Amino acid sequence: MTTTEATATNFDLTEEQQQIQQAAREFARDAVAPLAQELDEKAEFPVDNYKQMAELGFLGLSIPEEAGGSGFDTLSFILVVEELSKVCGSTGLGYAAHISLGVTPIHLFGTDEQKQKYVPQLCKGVDDAGNLTLGCFGLTEPGAGSDAGGTKTTAERKDDHWLVNGRKAWITNPHYAKTCIFTAKTNQNPKDGKGITAFIAELDTPGFKVEAKEDKLGMRSSDTAQLVFEDMKLPLDAVAGGEPQVDVGFNKFMKTLAGGRISIGALALGIAEGAYQKALEYARQRKQFNKPIGTFQGVAFMLADMAMEISAARHLVYHAARLRDAGRDFAQAGSMAKLMASEVAMKTCTNAIQVLGGVGYTREYDVERMLRDAKLCEIGEGTSEVQRLVISRQILGDLRNV
Numbered sequence: 001m002t003t004t005e006a007t008a009t010n011f012d013l014t015e016e017q018q019q020i021q022q023a024a025r026e027f028a029r030d031a032v033a034p035l036a037q038e039l040d041e042k043a044e045f046p047v048d049n050y051k052q053m054a055e056l057g058f059l060g061l062s063i064p065e066e067a068g069g070s071g072f073d074t075l076s077f078i079l080v081v082e083e084l085s086k087v088c089g090s091t092g093l094g095y096a097a098h099i100s101l102g103v104t105p106i107h108l109f110g111t112d113e114q115k116q117k118y119v120p121q122l123c124k125g126v127d128d129a130g131n132l133t134l135g136c137f138g139l140t141e142p143g144a145g146s147d148a149g150g151t152k153t154t155a156e157r158k159d160d161h162w163l164v165n166g167r168k169a170w171i172t173n174p175h176y177a178k179t180c181i182f183t184a185k186t187n188q189n190p191k192d193g194k195g196i197t198a199f200i201a202e203l204d205t206p207g208f209k210v211e212a213k214e215d216k217l218g219m220r221s222s223d224t225a226q227l228v229f230e231d232m233k234l235p236l237d238a239v240a241g242g243e244p245q246v247d248v249g250f251n252k253f254m255k256t257l258a259g260g261r262i263s264i265g266a267l268a269l270g271i272a273e274g275a276y277q278k279a280l281e282y283a284r285q286r287k288q289f290n291k292p293i294g295t296f297q298g299v300a301f302m303l304a305d306m307a308m309e310i311s312a313a314r315h316l317v318y319h320a321a322r323l324r325d326a327g328r329d330f331a332q333a334g335s336m337a338k339l340m341a342s343e344v345a346m347k348t349c350t351n352a353i354q355v356l357g358g359v360g361y362t363r364e365y366d367v368e369r370m371l372r373d374a375k376l377c378e379i380g381e382g383t384s385e386v387q388r389l390v391i392s393r394q395i396l397g398d399l400r401n402v
């Protein structure tokens with residue numbers, strides 16, 4: 001028996017999860033894969049594919065129906081991210097960021113008014129004029145990356161509005177976004193905690209600018225840009241969840257990131273699986289010394305390691321998603337899933353290029369794009385070092401208090 005999937009293990013997906021996985025697989029094969037190389041080369045965002053995803057109900061997939069979403073669980077969302085990422089990491093990244101970082105925090109932490117105002121439109125994904133209405137998330141700043149608490153953006157409370165000034169860096173989706181949930185330091189509780197509050201702003205607010213997109217190594221057809229706030233006035237009720245409370249805004253962002261890490265794990269998993277499938281296919285048909293190269297142990301063992309490591313990563317990613325669906329603590333599991341899947345993706349892509357030899361090193365075969373895309377997974381939503389910090393702090397908790 002042969003299998004092109006890295007693992008034949010039965011993950012006990014429900015019928016509904018299998019259906020959404022199949023729908024995503026077909027969409028990825030028919031609409032995303034044919035454009036992936038070209039859009040990477042042109043660094044062009046796949047607007048039409050997002051519109052199709054909107055029609056398929058993917059853009060509000062894991063948000064409950066009563067809130068305006070499609071009502072699927074976290075694991076279903078993870079399966080969609082994985083399928084998209086098998087063929088195009090950029091699409092997987094923009095999609096994962098929209099749901100995990102753009103919509104979910106408003107759904108989880110917004111006031112009833114904020115939820116009603118924004119969540120259904122974000123889940124719909126397209127407005128009446130046919131423009132995309134994605135969500136974006138502004139935490140990182142030029143001087144505050146891994147140390148996200150180092151936020152310099154300020155929100156000053158005036159009589160009838162907030163006055164926001166600052167800059168956010170490396171933000172995913174802003175050119176196609178309707179809303180941005182972002183952090184700023186307020187003058188309300190500067191002495192207590194970090195004094196960081198979460199705000200929701202519409203992208204067309206005067207004083208809100210999106211600067212030119214970044215020219216990146218990989219994930220080139222995802223949209224990444226800086227946000228600039230110049231005397232941006234927001235209404236007093238723009239604070240996510242209501243009045244600012246000590247550190248609550250910052251903690252909301254940390255919780256959002258914990259959920260987002262599962263989706264970056266799925267992104268990495270998909271890229272790894274995509275590269276593995278390319279290597280497997282090539283090892284079967286490429287002949288040297290009158291034999292398929294897959295018959296050489298040096299090549300076969302690389303494929304065996306890929307299959308094993310992808311399978312292990314998949315277990316961690318699905319497990320973290322299931323913990324979240326069960327309402328259990330998933331922070332450590334999410335960090336482990338993201339860390340492991342990212343490192344597996346890098347190793348798998350490197351070895352996939354090795355299996356393909358010279359052609360793997362060219363733009364003709366998409367494993368080189370996959371390698372460039374995979375690298376982002378070790379950086380975005382907390383670098384690998386930050387994941388090791390999160391995990392080690394949890395396991396050494398008692399020791400840190402000595």
Ligand SMILES: Cc1cc2nc3c(=O)[nH]c(=O)nc-3n(C[C@H](O)[C@H](O)[C@H](O)COP(=O)(O)OP(=O)(O)OC[C@H]3O[C@@H](n4cnc5c(N)ncnc54)[C@H](O)[C@@H]3O)c2cc1C
Nearest residue numbers: 137138139140145146170171172224379380381382383385
């Ligand atoms: C394509 C892309 C999309 C992104 N999308 C978003 C987004 O939508 N929203 C958003 O807010 N951000 C986004 N980010 C930002 C991303 O989360 C940050 O790049 C990341 O958190 C790292 O921050 P930094 O780049 O400032 O690196 P730094 O924090 O400066 O880190 C540099 C190096 O130092 C290491 N390091 C730092 N501190 C420690 C420590 N305490 N111990 C050990 N090592 C340490 C890091 O691991 C890294 O290797 C995106 C980034 C990219 C590249």
